[in-house]
Amino acid sequence: MAVDDRDRTSTHTDSGLHARVELSRRRLIGTVGAAGAGGLALGAVGGVAGHAAAQPEPGAGLASVGGTEVPFTGEHQPGITTPMQARGHLIAFDLAPGAGRKEAAALLRRWSATARRLMAGRTDARDSAVALDAGPSSLTVTFGFGHSFFGRTGLAKQRPFALDPLPAFPADRLDARRSDGDLWVQIGADDALVAFDALRALQREAGDTARVRWQMNGFNRSPGATEKPMTTRNLMGQVDGTNNPKESEPDFRKRIFVPAQGTSGGSAGTSGGAADPDWMAGGSYAVVRRIRMLLDDWEKLSLGDQEQVIGRRKSDGAPLTGGSETTEPDLDKVRADGKPVIAANAHARISRPDENGGAAMLRRPFSFHDGYDEDGVPDAGLLFICWQADPRRGFVPVQRKLDRGDALSAFIRHESSGLFAVPGGARSGEYVGQRLLES
Numbered sequence: 001m002a003v004d005d006r007d008r009t010s011t012h013t014d015s016g017l018h019a020r021v022e023l024s025r026r027r028l029i030g031t032v033g034a035a036g037a038g039g040l041a042l043g044a045v046g047g048v049a050g051h052a053a054a055q056p057e058p059g060a061g062l063a064s065v066g067g068t069e070v071p072f073t074g075e076h077q078p079g080i081t082t083p084m085q086a087r088g089h090l091i092a093f094d095l096a097p098g099a100g101r102k103e104a105a106a107l108l109r110r111w112s113a114t115a116r117r118l119m120a121g122r123t124d125a126r127d128s129a130v131a132l133d134a135g136p137s138s139l140t141v142t143f144g145f146g147h148s149f150f151g152r153t154g155l156a157k158q159r160p161f162a163l164d165p166l167p168a169f170p171a172d173r174l175d176a177r178r179s180d181g182d183l184w185v186q187i188g189a190d191d192a193l194v195a196f197d198a199l200r201a202l203q204r205e206a207g208d209t210a211r212v213r214w215q216m217n218g219f220n221r222s223p224g225a226t227e228k229p230m231t232t233r234n235l236m237g238q239v240d241g242t243n244n245p246k247e248s249e250p251d252f253r254k255r256i257f258v259p260a261q262g263t264s265g266g267s268a269g270t271s272g273g274a275a276d277p278d279w280m281a282g283g284s285y286a287v288v289r290r291i292r293m294l295l296d297d298w299e300k301l302s303l304g305d306q307e308q309v310i311g312r313r314k315s316d317g318a319p320l321t322g323g324s325e326t327t328e329p330d331l332d333k334v335r336a337d338g339k340p341v342i343a344a345n346a347h348a349r350i351s352r353p354d355e356n357g358g359a360a361m362l363r364r365p366f367s368f369h370d371g372y373d374e375d376g377v378p379d380a381g382l383l384f385i386c387w388q389a390d391p392r393r394g395f396v397p398v399q400r401k402l403d404r405g406d407a408l409s410a411f412i413r414h415e416s417s418g419l420f421a422v423p424g425g426a427r428s429g430e431y432v433g434q435r436l437l438e439s
């Protein structure tokens with residue numbers, strides 16, 4: 001964790017309180033670069049002192065969780081390969097009647113400036129005091145454009161073919177009011193107040209330009225909650241994220257990010273016959289699905305039956321054919337009765353790239369729990385977010401197969417859906433989406 005004093009003389013010192021907090025919060029800033037989701041442990045211990053003090057003393061160091069900063073600028077937007085955070089907000093907006101390209105550009109400029117500032121831990125008098133005592137806490141803000149954005153802004157010619165609406169999957173039970181949207185923002189942080197503060201700031205700044213279409217809240221395990229860093233669990237209790245593509249793998253970038261046109265491996269977007277537009281270089285496509293878990297039904301299954309549904313052990317995520325979490329499953333192994341140890345319809349078998357013509361995606365979800373229905377059924381599940389260079393070669397073929405014959409299908413329900421083009425990261429002095437909006 002690096003000490004970063006760059007902003008010691010921050011201009012955001014309009015009150016004594018702000019000045020004091022600014023000094024202490026900048027004292028210990030760790031920077032998280034791109035790391036595989038779930039692959040890097042953030043702040044394993046500590047945190048108590050930083051949270052206990054209402055007004056930190058000058059010079060008091062931030063806990064490692066609070067002090068971790070994710071850079072806003074870069075080739076890719078933050079929040080894609082950033083390690084999964086404890087708290088997440090997803091919010092989609094529609095442009096207000098009369099708002100077009102000019103207003104959208106001004107909004108992205110405002111939003112980018114705010115995201116840059118808050119991700120650096122620089123709250124100031126413009127903000128409510130919600131995040132005042134906290135450091136950046138791994139805050140990330142990620143911006144995306146939905147299919148409808150391009151028509152509304154007169155940019156239809158710039159709309160990537162990869163953003164064509166997803167096909168209808170027969171088992172889907174989608175609520176249109178909680179699906180799609182002109183603009184999408186993903187916020188993640190390891191502190192709930194920091195995440196809320198960013199959500200509120202961005203929603204306020206939408207002003208008259210854009211109106212909230214839907215909003216969802218999610219969570220993951222907090223850093224330091226487990227004895228050693230480990231893959232997170234979902235609300236069915238499974239270790240979830242094991243076989244995500246790893247940044248160290250040679251085809252990771254090609255699978256997840258849109259290449260600059262003219263570079264090698266630049267086949268992304270071409271399966272529909274046209275390459276991605278230049279403004280998507282370094283970008284990625286996010287598929288967002290609110291997937292309800294039918295937990296009452298799931299929890300009636302025996303442990304053995306639950307493990308058959310996935311094809312992995314619940315205790316440690318190891319394949320049913322043995323070994324540890326990271327052991328490659330032996331898909332040909334059969335039991336004494338001749339049946340496969342990992343069932344033919346096991347989720348982790350049929351979602352594999354080698355069962356889907358190489359289709360791969362980076363899964364980076366949040367769990368959600370929105371209380372209970374009137375009949376006492378939990379409204380809980382997974383805000384499934386997956387990232388890929390082209391959803392037609394990532395999510396779509398896999399979901400087609402899952403929709404037809406996944407053992408997990410009986411215990412989940414897809415309730416909303418969105419597909420968003422997430423442009424590359426902002427360079428210094430640039431705002432996210434500038435290459436599109438000023439093209």
Ligand SMILES: C=CC1=C(C)c2cc3[nH]c(cc4nc(cc5[nH]c(cc1n2)c(C)c5CCC(=O)O)C(CCC(=O)O)=C4C)c(C)c3C=C
Nearest residue numbers: 238239240241242243244291348351352353382398399412
């Ligand atoms: C269309 C893509 C996918 C959806 C939708 C999906 C939903 C979903 N998944 C789980 C739990 C697990 N999924 C696991 C693996 C896994 N899932 C997908 C895709 C979708 N999942 C892929 C591509 C993979 C990896 C396959 C591989 O290469 O091995 C696992 C096993 C552990 C792991 O690798 O992460 C679990 C557990 C739930 C609960 C769910 C919907 C609520």
Ligand SMILES: [Fe+2]
Nearest residue numbers: 347348351363
């Ligand atoms: Fe899955």
